[in-house]
Amino acid sequence: MAKEDKSKAVVMINKTDLQEKVIHFLQNNNIQQIKKDPTDKYQKQIHKVMQQCELITNKETHKYLTNIQPCAPKLNALIKTHKENMPIGTVVNNTQAPSHKITKLLNTRLKNMEIIPNIYNIKNSLEVAEEISKIHINQYMKLITLDINDLYTNLPTQGIIQATRFWLHKKAYNKEENKQIETLLQIIMEQNYFQYNKQFYKPKEGVAMGSPLSGTLAELYLQRIENNYIKQWLDSEEIYYYKRYVDGIIILFNKNKIQEEQILQGINCIDKHLTFKLTTEDNNKINFLDLTITREINKLEIGIYRKETNTDTVIHSLSNHPTAQNMAAFRCYINRLATLQLTQ
Numbered sequence: 001m002a003k004e005d006k007s008k009a010v011v012m013i014n015k016t017d018l019q020e021k022v023i024h025f026l027q028n029n030n031i032q033q034i035k036k037d038p039t040d041k042y043q044k045q046i047h048k049v050m051q052q053c054e055l056i057t058n059k060e061t062h063k064y065l066t067n068i069q070p071c072a073p074k075l076n077a078l079i080k081t082h083k084e085n086m087p088i089g090t091v092v093n094n095t096q097a098p099s100h101k102i103t104k105l106l107n108t109r110l111k112n113m114e115i116i117p118n119i120y121n122i123k124n125s126l127e128v129a130e131e132i133s134k135i136h137i138n139q140y141m142k143l144i145t146l147d148i149n150d151l152y153t154n155l156p157t158q159g160i161i162q163a164t165r166f167w168l169h170k171k172a173y174n175k176e177e178n179k180q181i182e183t184l185l186q187i188i189m190e191q192n193y194f195q196y197n198k199q200f201y202k203p204k205e206g207v208a209m210g211s212p213l214s215g216t217l218a219e220l221y222l223q224r225i226e227n228n229y230i231k232q233w234l235d236s237e238e239i240y241y242y243k244r245y246v247d248g249i250i251i252l253f254n255k256n257k258i259q260e261e262q263i264l265q266g267i268n269c270i271d272k273h274l275t276f277k278l279t280t281e282d283n284n285k286i287n288f289l290d291l292t293i294t295r296e297i298n299k300l301e302i303g304i305y306r307k308e309t310n311t312d313t314v315i316h317s318l319s320n321h322p323t324a325q326n327m328a329a330f331r332c333y334i335n336r337l338a339t340l341q342l343t344q
Contacts, residue, residue, distance in 0.1 A: 005078040005089040008313045013079065021088045022077050022196060029153040030204040034193070037200055039070050042191045043098040049187045050102065053180040056109065057102070065105060070098040072195040073210065082307050090153075092194045092210035099191045100212070106184055107213045115167040116219055120226045121244050125289040126339055128243060128250065132293065132300045133341045140256045141240060143286045143295055146267065146276045148247035152214055153206040156273045157189050160207065160217050163224040188213065205273065218246070229270055239263070249276075250288045252300075290336075294343070301343035304336075 002011045002018060025031075043066075050057050050065060057065060073096070078089040094100050122128055164185060168178040193202045194209075207214045222244070233239040241252035253263060264278045279286065284295045292303040314329040315321055 003076075003078050005080040005082075009081070009311050011079040011081060018077060018088075019197070021086075022075070025077075025088055025090065026201060029150055029206070031153070031201050032204065034200045034202050037072055037195070038191075038193060038202075039072050039098060042193075043067075043070050045187055045191070046098045046102060049184055053184050055174070055177045055180050056184060057105065065101045067096060067098055067100060069096070071096045072193060072200060073097045073208070075194045075196040075201075075209075090209050092208060094208055094210045094212075097191070097208075097211075099188050102184065103188055104212045106181070106188065107216050109181070110164075110213075110216050110220075113168075113171065113173065115171045115173075116223045117227070118219075118223070120230055120242055121219065121223065124245075125291050126336075128245075128288065129291060129302045129340050129342075131243070132241065132252070133302060135241060135252065135300060136298060137252070137295065137300060138298065140254050141252055141295070142255050142260070143281055143293060143300075144251050144253070144260045144263065145279045145286055145288050146249040146251065146264070147279070148249075149275045149277060151218060151247040151274070152209050153203055154273050154275075155207050155218060155221055156205050159271075159273065160189065160221050161186060163221045164217075166224055167220055189217075215246070225270060245289060248288065250286075250293075291340075302341055303343060304340075 002013055003009075004011050046066065047062075050062050073092045073094045076091045076093065078091060080087050080089050094103075097103075161182060165178070165182060168181065188211075189207065192206065192208045192211075193200060195201070207217050226244070230239075230242055234242060236257070237254060238258040239251055239253045241250075243250055251263065253260070260278060260280055264276060267276050268274075281295065286293050286295075287305045290305050292305040294301040294303065315326050317326060319326065
């Protein structure tokens, strides 16, 4: 029994088939098997680096930032039933990893510093709906979406370090503090490992899947790329609208100036570590997050999108959960209905 990737469904799958999918994932993402568990070694590294980074942590907090009984993070495979051949998505439970607590501290520190501009990314589908509902389009405009394949496992380690340094220096924070952040980040990224089926693995690149810091590091790296390249496309008016949510991108472009295949080819040439999958309109409609966007004559209309694998499952009213949890899904649905600018 395995969990489905995008819903609460449970998938029954042959154990051998699941293991083959995991092996395929490991091979395709340059993840190598290591001979022994490096947890003890990594625990010592964390103790040492905390002593070196006194501007980020001090002796009084060291005991709160150390996992007393650390162990190798475990890989969990989720089945993507909504995709062809049902590949797996992966989640790693990092809560017992040697670096977990210091990683949470660093993540909070970087977020509080507000070093990235957040120009091209969005927080949720509501932002997209509000923005595109105001766009007046013409007959030459079309929509596409792009998905970054296996984002977290393909982000380059040194590229992330360089992107973090770029944003830190741009904000002109304390130079010594910046140096200590880089030192700590380097150690944390080197400790990207996990166990599966009693074997230990270490990716050659990427950030730890399931780490509190992964989302922040992905943003640091991707926003530097967008800062260098996307503005040029927007200024040329080949692309009229560009927004990204984690690894999903929606683009409104002028088909008289550029074609979707040219966009795909151009964006795939920007960074050798990242590959993008293109999705085009189907009958003037395209799905992005939980929205279906329809291109009409001079405007974009908004509707709700549900994957075919959606189970519409909520917590039963008689379940022994707090009332707030029982009502959470309904509050979410009602709030979405009340706030999204849905087409009548």
